[in-house]
Amino acid sequence: MTQPAFILVRPQMGENIGAAARAMWNFGLDQMRLVAPRDGWPNPRAGALASGAGRLLDSAGLYETLPEAIRDCTYVFATTARARGLTKPILSPERAMEQARAIQAEGGRVGILFGPERAGLENEDIVLANATISVPVNPEFPSLNLAQSVLLTAYEWRRASVEIAPEVMELARTEFASxxxxxxxxxxxxxxxxxxxxxxxxxxxxxxxxxxxxxxxxxxxxxxxxxxxxxxxxxxxxxxxx
Known part of the structure; x- marks a missing residue:
């Protein structure tokens, strides 16, 4: 496993699962796991939103419980938008994906937990994680939907995994003057x-x-x-x- 597993815990709507798959595939990630999706699995509504990322849905792992989904993981991050009162490291998405890349490079296996749309992960889920990922969102409106959270984390993974020039100049059939x-x-x-x-x-x-x-x-x-x-x-x- 050369990339982290994105684990959707009790996702509620097939559309959001499909949008999450599309967000993952935008950044080259295809390890999706589903824990007890509310409307069962497979879900035809997921395919409609996945667009060209349907292959992720076809190969997604299905689990009844979260402990089963993370059994092979050596390090687990839990995404959360609010304080939980638990003693755990809280990392930015950028820092978390830097760590994930280092763990994977050493042969470890990383899992990243995303909670259900209505209220996110429960504390019972988060206690199974080694660290949490928190996004510096507007404190008056901290809600991120499932696909947004997946997209943001997937982007940071991609950024930590490949060399991305912060700025380039596109030269349309020309070159700089001497x-x-x-x-x-x-x-x-x-x-x-x-x-x-x-x-x-x-x-x-x-x-x-x-x-x-x-x-x-x-x-x-x-x-x-x-x-x-x-x-x-x-x-x-x-x-x-x-």
């Missing part, structure tokens, strides 16, 4: 602005040119951008000539 290309663009602008009498008075001309060069240096220009600027300047000259 220093020489930006230098030539600056020359072109200066020549056109000089001809238009922009650099006035003469005592301020050098400072104005420096500011323009600094502007070009700050911009992440692509080759397509540079070509566009050159084209604009040429067209303005043609229009002025007419």
């Amino acid at each position: 220093g020489l290309e930006i230098e030539k663009l600056g020359d072109h602008f200066e020549a056109r602005l000089e001809a238009a009498g922009f650099f006035f008075p003469a005592t301020k001309a050098e400072g104005m040119k420096t500011n323009l060069r600094n502007l070009w240096g700050r911009l992440p220009l692509t080759r397509a951008d540079v070509q566009t600027f050159h084209g604009m300047l040429r067209q303005m000259v043609r229009w002025a000539g007419k």
Whole structure:
């Protein structure tokens, strides 16, 4: 088992089970377990919400009790939105999934418990867990539905498991302009602005040119951008000539 098992404890609506499966599969997770689903199993309503994640429902483990569902787990997290008065570590989803990844990497097996839609896990469920996961939600409205909780946790697992660049630039059939290309663009602008009498008075001309060069240096220009600027300047000259 190279990923944690997402264990839905006494889920009430098939639609929510299906939405949870879809959320799991969005982030590459397929180990779903169901503990005593209220409306029985299988449930056709789950498939309607699972969309392309129906395979998770087909392979989901079905258990009558929670102890049976976590019997092979070496570490269990319980998700909860409220204080329980129990002495347990309380982790953010990010920290919990970092730990889960480390445990799995060492050969352990992690289970993550999600409670029924109406009121979440009971204390009798949470005492079986090693730690709890708590989301810093709005204290005036702490309710997260089942699929939301699964999605948030699955996202943090994915984030802890793969290298995700915090920011990328998508270049549409182009590449960043070279220093020489930006230098030539600056020359072109200066020549056109000089001809238009922009650099006035003469005592301020050098400072104005420096500011323009600094502007070009700050911009992440692509080759397509540079070509566009050159084209604009040429067209303005043609229009002025007419």
